[in-house]
Amino acid sequence: MKYEDWQIITLDKVTSTNDAVNNYCDKAGRFIALRAVEQTAGRGRRGRIWQSLKGNLFLSLAFEYDLQNLGNLVIAASLSLCQTIKNYSPSPEVKIKWPNDILLNNAKVSGMLLEKGIGNYIIIGIGVNIVHSPDSQHILYPATSLTEAGITTTAAEFTENYLQQFSYYVNMLQNNKQAAWQMWTDNAKGIGSKIEVLQENKKKQGIFSGIDENGSLLLDTADGREKILVGDIFYIEKVNDGI
Numbered sequence: 602m603k604y605e606d607w608q609i610i611t612l613d614k615v616t617s618t619n620d621a622v623n624n625y626c627d628k629a630g631r632f633i634a635l636r637a638v639e640q641t642a643g644r645g646r647r648g649r650i651w652q653s654l655k656g657n658l659f660l661s662l663a664f665e666y667d668l669q670n671l672g673n674l675v676i677a678a679s680l681s682l683c684q685t686i687k688n689y690s691p692s693p694e695v696k697i698k699w700p701n702d703i704l705l706n707n708a709k710v711s712g713m714l715l716e717k718g719i720g721n722y723i724i725i726g727i728g729v730n731i732v733h734s735p736d737s738q739h740i741l742y743p744a745t746s747l748t749e750a751g752i753t754t755t756a757a758e759f760t761e762n763y764l765q766q767f768s769y770y771v772n773m774l775q776n777n778k779q780a781a782w783q784m785w786t787d788n789a790k791g792i793g794s795k796i797e798v799l800q801e802n803k804k805k806q807g808i809f810s811g812i813d814e815n816g817s818l819l820l821d822t823a824d825g826r827e828k829i830l831v832g833d834i835f836y837i838e839k840v841n842d843g844i
């Protein structure tokens with residue numbers, strides 16, 4: 602995958618970019634990056650809505666991908682998002698919150714929704730709070746925006762920078778998987794500390810001991826090690842990430 606492979610499409614208004622991008626998955630071998638200026642029915646993980654405030658980024662990538670290697674893709678997508686934000690300003694704290702949120706100064710600045718597309722296409726939907734953060738009453742985790750952290754960019758510019766990083770990390774995952782997984786681990790918040798995992802109506806506590814080859818979270822509980830495929834995590838102990 603190279604940056605030059607991407608066809609960037611910008612639409613004025615869509616319901617969800619994750620739906621709109623399907624219209625372009627008609628031929629084999631395409632790399633589509635569809636960005637919408639306005640999104641009227643954005644969705645988040647686990648059935649939540651994604652407040653899509655004007656000026657923020659609503660982007661969906663679509664390309665053919667072997668679902669067996671989904672773990673690698675999750676790593677590449679979140680690591681490249683983390684790196685894109687770090688490249689704007691190395692000073693604020695930028696961390697990955699499992700599975701693929703990005704935290705900026707301990708608040709969520711970005712979320713990702715992976716869905717299966719048509720045929721062998723996979724869709725990676727990315728929302729970045731560029732200029733606005735959502736209303737705090739309706740969200741699960743404190744939110745922020747790049748603007749609040751003093752970073753100035755636009756959704757269009759961020760898209761280009763992200764695609765550069767994403768193409769780079771997808772290749773790194775193919776050529777040097779070990780190094781990329783290590784980088785993910787180094788940039789993830791809370792490994793080795795106590796967390797709470799929220800799944801449907803259940804809550805579980807344990808030590809976040811890392812991820813497995815599929816990207817599942819490994820939670821060490823009093824009853825042993827559990828693999829968590831889907832859920833939301835909350836940090837219980839103050840985490841010292843060595844900063």
Ligand code: BTN
Pocket residue numbers: 616617618619642643644645646647649651658659660661702711712713714726727728729
């Ligand atoms: C989450 O954190 O719950 C994931 C949020 C994903 C939001 C993005 S915005 C672009 C794409 N289109 C959608 O409807 N959702 C994703």
